[in-house]
Amino acid sequence: MTKTKDNKKVDFEDPKFYINRELSWLQFNERVLSEAEDLSNPLFERLKFLSISASNLDEFFMVRVASLEDMINADYKKLDIAGMTAKQQLSEVLLAVHEFVTNQYEIYNNQLVPALFKQGLIICKKEDLSGKDSDFVDSYFDEFVYPVLTPMAVDSSRPFPLIRNKTLNIGALLKKKEGKDDVEFATVQVPNVLPRIIEIPGNNKENQPKKIIFLEEIIQKNVSKLFLNYDVLTCSPYRVGRNADLSIDEDEAEDLLKEIEKQIKRRQWGQAIRLEVEKGTNSRLLRFIAKELAVEDNEIYSIDGPLDLTFLMKMYKLEGFDDCKEHRYKSPQMVPEFMDDDNVFDVISRGDILMHHPYETFENVVKFVEKAAVDPSVLAIKQTLYRVSGNSPIIAALAKAADNGKQVTVLVELKARFDEENNIVWAKMLEKAGCHVIYGLVGLKTHCKITLVVRREEDGIKRYVHLATGNYNDSTAKQYTDVGLFTCAPAFGEDATAVFNMLSGYSEPLGWNKLSLAPLWLKDRILDLIKREESHALAGEPARIVAKMNSICHKEVIAELYRASSMGVKIDLIVRGICCLRTGIPGVSDNITVRSIVGNFLEHSRIFYFENGGSPEFYCSSADWMPRNLERRVEILFPVENEKLRQKLWHILDTELRDTDKAHVMNDQGIYVKPDLKSVEIADRVNSQMIFGEEAERNAKVMSSQNTRVFIPEMKV
Structure with a gap:
């Protein structure tokens, strides 16, 4: 208990003063979903927000819901910030998620699909096809889809297959056309190497509506071709979400990189924690899948629409609907301080520079590293990397710097969730290029964003520093709002050197000039x-x-x-x-x-x-x-x-x-x-x-x- 200004006694740590973390996150995702419902947003932007809400929910299950399940299985008793047990949290979370998913599909079915129809985009169902449209879909299946599919039966000699995390699948109940009346199960994965959205050709008339159909609908329409000696009694799509939170004992791991590589492979086969099925799925088929995946009733989601709404981000890219997209946001602009001088070091020497991304381009950060890589006066480059883009120019510049004989030290955080595989690839490449690569610190993630360039100049050694709130990722820098600071102030340079000495060795500074x-x-x-x-x-x-x-x-x-x-x-x-x-x-x-x-x-x-x-x-x-x-x-x-x-x-x-x-x-x-x-x-x-x-x-x-x-x-x- 402590006293307030009015001399009242208050326990500021009382759980009733706090909101549960997971429920608060769900509120955030509801705010994302509300943008899909907001009529002031252009139609295709609303599709994008609905897709983002679905992608967010996937990660929430793989990490946060999975964590709650792990706590319950471990009989974890500690209460959360709001005074709730793990079991109470999971119960309330799943209740809220069921309501959230219902809202997602109400927006999709009742608002977005009719609005798309008005804009000339028709989403076809297999049962609605006829004539040339039906012939096209069947022909597309025969030519492109059938050769890729691998139907898998389940019987006494063939156990239920491992269904990969987040993949879309079609389950079917079959009965032999001749012989026993036994009902058998089979499943086939909807191939992600083919597009989920297939456009049905029109007659090229002006103002002709554009028709599309989803890949799973095409497969279901032709599913009997996969089981020629069987009658297909029923078939429905389903999707599994699994525990994807890596569990790594860093103290016991002899090689952190190899241990993380091993754990990444296990991520696809973690415990099933969510089963999404199409609304109206045959009860016998559903019971079989649920039993094999060992999911409880409250972990099953009956979906009134296409599973996995993240595909809407691909629909956003369909051509011919520019009027339905937001064009008022400006592309990243040049940073004024860098417009008059190509020498980035001269510009920073004139005074500190603060950049606001994505409104101001991230390109100057990339050029900072690229210039340092080829500048003969630069002696060393040191940088932390948490998440980088798939074809990162910063990685290429660091490799070039090492090739040019500069001392390059890079801390690559291997434990950056869902970027581990990508970071391992970059780390190995940098090592081959001659960079000194550090794989983070035991028990800690290195999440700070800092670059230090050490340069020999006429009046001695000078240190240039970049500090930021966001990652060194030229791709996400176009989508995330962040700020970054360039400075060559000696106090910042001394602190930056101390940071990298601490990360690469056992040096712990007695104090700091500017940084905390x-x-x-x-x-x-x-x-x-x-x-x-x-x-x-x-x-x-x-x-x-x-x-x-x-x-x-x-x-x-x-x-x-x-x-x-x-x-x-x-x-x-x-x-x-x-x-x-x-x-x-x-x-x-x-x-x-x-x-x-x-x-x-x-x-x-x-x-x-x-x-x-x-x-x-x-x-x-x-x-x-x-x-x-x-x-x-x-x-x-x-x-x-x-x-x-x-x-x-x-x-x-x-x-x-x-x-x-x-x-x-x-x-x-x-x-x-x-x-x-x-x-x-x-x-x-x-x-x-x-x-x-x-x-x-x-x-x-x-x-x-x-x-x-x-x-x-x-x-x-």
């Missing part, structure tokens, strides 16, 4: 900054916290925010995903607001503002306020001290706090609602992502045509 690192120092730094605002509030001085991040579920940090709120500190949180904090609790969180922005880009940056009694401080970080980030990962928090750059950060925070179009605000019931726009004039409405895109385009045009200053609004707190 997890897992040893960052959590305490965050808590100290919050407590400092409490002190300012008690002294009657300006006290405010604005924090933007992906997730917040660290109980100690939330409790400190509650304490600060009770002392009068105004706290505004911009949290895209999980938020275990509740707003509007009398005497506890009256001064806290929480908003989530779900838009065309994935909000990924971590930006923190502390008013500090009228002397504001700004920080950016790779870390969310979660136990895994602050206690089990290597993360970095870095200050932004240049006044112009601080104004740029404040503009980001302030604009997002004023967002009316893409923001969802948490109410005192812990439920997110969109702002009521009935009384808001159109001129006063704010779409923060649209504004940032327009400003980046305007800045680039102004700099290229007039060579004048960049537009950055004044900081008004």
Whole structure:
């Protein structure tokens, strides 16, 4: 128990003050789904959001639901942040997911399919085909599909096959045309080497609707061709979700790379934790599949529509529907500071540079590494890599640097979930190129984003540093909002060197100039900054916290925010995903607001503002306020001290706090609602992502045509 400003005793760690992490994540996915329902979004953008909600749900099951199942199987008794057991969590999660899936398909069937029909896109069912359309589908099956399929029977000599994670399959019950009346089971995988969406040719008339059919429908229509001596009594598609969370004992693993490679292969065959079947599936067929996969009734999802809605992302790419897509968002713009000088090192030497992606291009980060790789004055390049693109130019540049004789050290995090296989490939390639590759630290994930370039110049050795909130991934940098800082300030250079010495060896610095690192120092730094605002509030001085991040579920940090709120500190949180904090609790969180922005880009940056009694401080970080980030990962928090750059950060925070179009605000019931726009004039409405895109385009045009200053609004707190 601690006392509030009003001298009331409150236990800020009371479980009733917290929201369960998994249920909070499901609320986030509901916000994604709401964008699929939002009529203000173009039709094909709504398809995209529905696809994203399905992809999110897949990963949620493979990791979070799987984790709950593991806890129950291990008889894990510890309560979560909201005071729930693993069994209680799983029960509520599955209940919520069933409702969520129902909502997904109501939107698909009742809103999107009719809207697609009006736009001239007809989704055909096998039973609706006739004439030339039916002949085309049968011919397509014979020519392209049949040779690829491998039907698998199940009997006394052939056990139930291993059904791979997330694959789409068709199960069938068969009976021999002559002989016994025994019913047999067979299954066939819908091949992922063929397109899921097949266009049925039309008659080329103008304004002719486009007809498509799904691959599984084609297979079902022709399934009897796979079992010539049998009558097919019934057949239906099904899909299995499995536990895909890797379990690695790093202390016992002699070779971490080999152990992870082995675990990746097992991921496809983990315990089945979700079974999706088509609505109306024959009960006998369903019972057989469920029994063989050992799934419970509450793990079975009866789907009123096509299984696996992630295919809608492919439908988004269909030609001929440009009018149904969003074109107002601008492509990444040139960073003004880099427009006049091709020498990246000269530009950084003139002053710190803060980039806001994807509104400003990530290309300058790529060029930074590429220039360092060929610059004869560069002696060493050191970089951490968590997730990189499939054909990464940064990897190519690092390999080239090593080939050019430079000292290249790269920490490749092999434990980056679902990117392990990709990272192993890159790590091996870098090693062959002559780079010194580090495979992370035992027991920790290295999640920080930092690059250090050491260069010999006329006045001695100079260190150039890039720090960021997002990954060194040129592909996702076009879709994720992040910020990155270039600096050559000596204090940052010294700290960057210390970071890599710590990662590559056993050197633990006695102190830091500018950076704060997890897992040893960052959590305490965050808590100290919050407590400092409490002190300012008690002294009657300006006290405010604005924090933007992906997730917040660290109980100690939330409790400190509650304490600060009770002392009068105004706290505004911009949290895209999980938020275990509740707003509007009398005497506890009256001064806290929480908003989530779900838009065309994935909000990924971590930006923190502390008013500090009228002397504001700004920080950016790779870390969310979660136990895994602050206690089990290597993360970095870095200050932004240049006044112009601080104004740029404040503009980001302030604009997002004023967002009316893409923001969802948490109410005192812990439920997110969109702002009521009935009384808001159109001129006063704010779409923060649209504004940032327009400003980046305007800045680039102004700099290229007039060579004048960049537009950055004044900081008004």
